[in-house]
Amino acid sequence: MTSGTNQRPAPGAPDFRVEEHVTLGSTNTACFDRARAGDTGRLWVRAEEQTEGRGRRGRDWSSPGGNLFASLLLVAPEPANRIGELPLVAAVALAEAVDKALGTLQLVQLKWPNDLLVEGAKLSGILLEAEALADGRQAVVIGFGVNCVSHPELSLYQATDLRSLGFQVSAERLFEFLAASLAEKLTVWAQPGGFDDIRRGWLKRAAHLGNRITVRTAQEELSGIFADLDARGHLVLKQDDGRLRTLYAGDVFLPGV
Structure with a gap:
């Protein structure tokens, strides 16, 4: 792996570039640094190790060597009014990349909105962040962390890694499939009606669909049946009184967890 700011075409995605490092604080942070410096986007930043990785809601993300840490910078992505769908786009892309890299068929399930699970244990994290640039454009960064050879002990969830599951694949090899x-x-998503295809792909892998779940949002905790995803990828919860509630963000748990 190169170090510094050398860039090359991304494997399997020649319209994208990749910048590779041995160690970084955070690949997401590095992407925003490039955007503020004038990068036009479609840039991957990858590191063998992160020292300041972070997850959703500001949680720490364990980032030891051997696992995959990569973030994609998009500048002014279109359609801008549908950026909220990108976490699900990313989840479907990563799930398919895992299958292609391992030669498996639907190994992973998806827990709303974008966690990959294998036998109920968390395999990866995806973090989408956005920032308005000085020129008015929006920088969007999609960060991926995948447990290839090791996994942390998490307080909220059980975790796993590909090596523990019996699969041998390097972070570099998995990244090649992810980039493609x-x-x-993203090409599918940008087309009119393209998210319909993404949504169907997500639902085919949906964990807990039709089952009772608990969703913890920043404001409240709700329980009910995971009924569906709406047309924009939001979770539709059927509450005990029969009413449907659409949730735009939150953490999903099984009852008793």
Whole structure:
């Protein structure tokens, strides 16, 4: 792996570039640094190790060597009014990349909105962040962390890694499949009605669909049946009184967890 700011075409996605490092604080942070410096986007930043990785809601993300840490910078992505769908686009792309890299068929399930699970244990994290640039454009960064050879002990969830599951794949090899898969899914997403295809792909892998779940949002905790995803990828919860509630963000748990 190169170090510094050398860039090359991304594997399997020649319209994207990749910048590779041995160690970084955070690949998401590095992407925003490039955007503020004038990068036009479609840039991957990858590191062998992160020292300041972070997850959703500001949680720490364990980032030891051997696992995959990569973030994609998009500048002024279109359609801008549908950026909220990108976490699900990313999840479907990563799930398909894992299958292609391992030669498996639907190994992973998806827990709303974008966690990959294998036998109920968390395999990866995806973090989408956005920032308005000085020129008025929006920088969007999609960060991926995948447990290839090790996994942390998490307080909220059980975790796993590919090596523990019996699969041998390097972070570099998995990234090649991810770069190609996400480029393909972003092209689909940008087309009129393209998210319909992404949504169907997500639902095919949906964990807990039709089952009772608890959703913890920043404001409240709700329980009910995971009924569906709406047309924009939001979770539709059927509450005990029969009413449907659409949730735009939150953490999903099984009852008793």
